[in-house]
Amino acid sequence: xxxxxxxxxxxxxxxxxxxxxxxxxxxxxxxxxxxxxxxxxxxxxxxxxxxxxxxxxxxxxxxxxxxxxxxxxxxxxxxxxxxxxxxxxxxxxxxxxxxxxxxxxxxxxxxxxxx
Numbered sequence: 054x055x056x057x058x059x060x061x062x063x064x065x066x067x068x069x070x071x072x073x074x075x076x077x078x079x080x081x082x083x084x085x086x087x088x089x090x091x092x093x094x095x096x097x098x099x100x101x102x103x104x105x106x107x108x109x110x111x112x113x114x115x116x117x118x119x120x121x122x123x124x125x126x127x128x129x130x131x132x133x134x135x136x137x138x139x140x141x142x143x144x145x146x147x148x149x150x151x152x153x154x155x156x157x158x159x160x161x162x163x164x165x166x167x168x
Contacts, residue, residue, distance in 0.1 A: 055081055055155075057157055058075070060076075067138060067168050069138050070134070073132065074133075075087070087122075087151070091142075091147065102120060104122045104123070104131065116135075120135050140168045146163075147159060147161050
C-alpha cells in the first residue's frame, strides 16, 4: 500500500498564492504519473494538472499560466504552486499518484479563495 500525505491549502485572498505538496510513502514500487484534481461544492471532481515521471506536464485550461506542478522523484513528492488564485479556484484539492498502474488518492485539502 502507498500512503499519501498532503500539506498546504488554506484561505487566501483573490490574487494570492498557495503551495500544496503531496508525499508518497509505504510499499512503493514505481511511481509514474502524479497529479492534482479538485472538487468544488456541487461539482464533479476535475483534473487540474498531471506530471509524468519524466516531467511532462498537462494542465486544465482554467489554470494554465497560473498553476505549476513539479515533482521530486527522490522524495516521491509532487507539488502544486498556485498563483493568481481566484474565487473559482475554491475547492477541495486531491493529489493522485500512479504506482505501477495502481491509482492512489491523498486526503483532500481545502483551498478557499475569498474575493
